[in-house]
Amino acid sequence: MVADHLRPAADLVAALPPSPAVWCTGLRKRYRGRHAVDDVSFQVGRGEVVGLLGPNGAGKTTVIKMLLGLVHPDSGEAMLLGGRSGDPAARARVGYLPELFRYQPWLTAYEVLTLHMRLAGISLTERDRRDGLARVGLGERAGDRVGGFSKGMQQRLGLAVALVAAPELVVLDEPTSALDPVGRADVRDIVLSLKERGVAVLLNSHLIGEVERVCDRVVILDRGRVAASGSLAELLGQRELRLHLTGLTPPAESRLAETGVVEREGDWFTVALPADDDGVLVPDLVRDLAALDVRVHAVEPARISLEARLLGILRAGEGGAQ
Known part of the structure; x- marks a missing residue:
């Protein structure tokens, strides 16, 4: 119960808008004397889908790992859902699909999902777990061992794991890299459904067409720095x-x-x-x-395509570097 003399302050805090799902400023990281990430700042609002674009080696995955507390930045700050990026309470509300992952090949898809449910400290009914696998197109393969899965099927399972705890923020690092056109469409539908439910999504993908279909805003990285950012309307003109x-x-x-x-x-x-x-x-x-x-x-x-705009920004950066 709030004391009477503290009620005005409590009401003021309650009226404040929610903090961004992702907020970072001045992130820097060096490896062997080279800047992998150099002064990166951006944010992802609640219920917003933001695409992270750039060539190989631009620093996208390093940025994601710093946001999630998996890599310690040399300088800068990052917050997730109003908490420090290294805070376990904040990270517990984040779903993450890394670019490279492996599950125990002797486990079935259902057992993998059950394992990660227990690691997340949540309880789901058998029906909920099977619905989670069906959502990513693995409903009929729940009892099959992961060792026999194709790379695309493992990618689907990874997405089910990322969503198992009903996160408020989902970070997807190349979620469609091994998927066929049907699988990419499924992922697109899932991302849009997350947005409808107010879940924020940070999406790193080389498939520019997919980014253009689902993202509200885009952050373009080049050689570790933010080369451009903004809504699609702002970037495409x-x-x-x-x-x-x-x-x-x-x-x-x-x-x-x-x-x-x-x-x-x-x-x-x-x-x-x-x-x-x-x-x-x-x-x-x-x-x-x-x-x-x-x-x-x-x-x-x-209208200029996002691919053409991206190439123009990157080529202009190359000219500046020269």
């Missing part, structure tokens, strides 16, 4: 619309110009869309052009 039109009249040209800056190449027109487009601008534009007797042959949305 303004959207454009390409239209193949014939029979264009002066009133139709005016209608196009009302939408945004127009560039023309023959019968193809590229229109810059405003940032506050609520989704009705394009169908309204096509409707109005048709009403002005313009023949609309094609309508194509256009």
